[in-house]
Amino acid sequence: MSLHLDRRTLLRAAGGLGLAALLGGCAGDGGAGGAPAPDARTIAHKFGSTEISGTPTRVVTIGLTDQDYAVALGTVPVGVREWFGNQPGGLWPWARERAGAAVPEVLPVDALDFEQIVRLRPDLVLGPSAGITRADYDQLSRIAPTVPQPGEFADYGAPWQKIMEMTGAALGQQERAAQLTREVEARFADARARHPEFGGRTALLATVLEDGSYYVYAEGPAPRFLTDLGFTLPPATAAIFTGPERAPQAVSRERLALLEADLLLVGLYGGEAQRRFTTDPVVQSLRVVREGRTVLMPEMSTLNGTLSFGSVLSLPKALDETVPRFVAALDGNPATPVPAAG
Template sequence: MLGSLRGTRLAAALASVLMLFVTVAACGSSGSSGAGPEKQPTAADKAFPVTIAHKYGSTTVKAEPQRIVTVGLTDQDSVLALGKVPVGTTEWLGGYKGAIGPWATARLGGAKVPTVLKDTGTGPQTEKIAALRPDLILAVYGGLTKTQYETLSKFAPVVAQPKEYNDFGVPWQQQTEIIGKALGQEAKAKSLVDGVEKDFKAATEKNPEFAGATGVVATPYEGIFVFGSQDPRSRVLTDLGFTLPTDLDKVIGDEFGANISKERTDLLDTDAVVWIASDPAKDEAKLHKDALYGDLKVARQHREVYLKETSDYGNSVSFVTVLSLPYMLERLVPQLAAAVDGDPATKVPAPAS
């Protein structure tokens, strides 16, 4: 009986070895075994994994993301420009459907409008973000705390704001390129940036008086709030050739902007001031009645550009993205040209529709 059992075990072992050999041979065969051809990696597959450094370390995106949530307040524009539609966006300005401004709506195509999340002042809506089942969370133009970053990282890879800049201070060029890398589209992102930079170059070549002119962006919020050199709005002026006030960052400190004291109203005495106002006509009248501001040369010579902050144009000035900039430059450049033409009688025109 023992001999019979050994024989049975030997036969079973030989059968197993034979089956394994046949299986391996079939898998490795390139003939007519019925196995299909190997799936060739796509260009998107080859771009991954990618690792992106940011304020809280680095994040690796292992595969092309399909369900993107933007926590960064303007990151959706870069995603749309790169041919993808987020499943979730964070509302900031305008109350637009899907948090998509008019300069970007054409990029939606026939896709479903993103779910809009709100930053209520306590940070991202974690539960709602988790419910969207993201495979990538973008917070490039943002101010995530480390705790918020760690919480969101439990649901998906998170690309936080870069450490080289203040919170909400990333330049639009870097924002576009960081998001391009996260989506496996570095070359396309660079091409988009180059295209908008050509718009800036064209504007400066047409208006050589911008070079060396001084300018500043401000809003009459709780007094006077001035934007610093690391704010994207200020960078629009410097990208056009303007120079910011010398003491600006010294007064503002390590922030994107700050309210200035009455004693530093002199910071506004530049060749042009861009005012982002809730009611341009009323705010202009109020500012000009102020003894300190109204006596400045920039005010007396009406070298000011007043924008309605809740208009599409006003929102585009605050967005400063690869998609909003062409829309904004078309309107802002003629106004700045009128402001710095050297003739106090020149009236700054209303923005193009």
């Protein structure tokens, strides 16, 4: 689950009415008929497998963060399904700086626009970080070879390493994808080695919404980020997550003690969220708040964006943004300021 709770829930099935004529001359799935090309590769996913040959050049990404992985491999998508942020071309700064002058066309997040995708004439539709339906997949596969989310994870729940692996295979750059994965994992290993004090400490992601409601998280890019740095969930809070997906849990004001941890990250969504968090007497009585061990992340801050995306491109930036803040929060001195997230 991403930090941006409401945006993910918008990604729902979209109809394909009125597209029969447009689709008639489009490319097929890529796995149909004939002997495979010498450079063909087959990519397994939730709905079966897709065969791709050659090097795709006109890529449309339909997942939450797929654009980052394509750009990391040197392919700027012609179309991007923007998640949040209103960034030019749907690219946040960590991706835009690698994209050069290319600006993708932005697709809406609330529903797949099949006509717009057809007009972009893709030779690959890429969605390992998507949550599309079988009907969506069938429709998209009539436009171009389509790589949706993997089947072994919950929709939107694939770790960044798996998204990188699938993107590398789709673009014919498996070795480069593996190298990028090793480089980012090495950054985490270096951070753990430099800050052994993170190991064994507890850390938690919470969000505050405009209406004052609170949520806590056990899964998703930000919780995984904390785990990769050596942190663990507070036992009392870990106990409230049930089911294999460990879905986000709402926390009433009467149970805000569940926010207690050695380190608390707080995503702030809406203009009222920060005011509510910083003035609520129950919140301010929490030890983690009194002792200055919170890191506040406004909705459109770079820090929030890097952790929400949790991608091969955003994670190095996330480490740069978070580690100094975590060190300040955990130094044992409540007077040490934790830099505000810009």
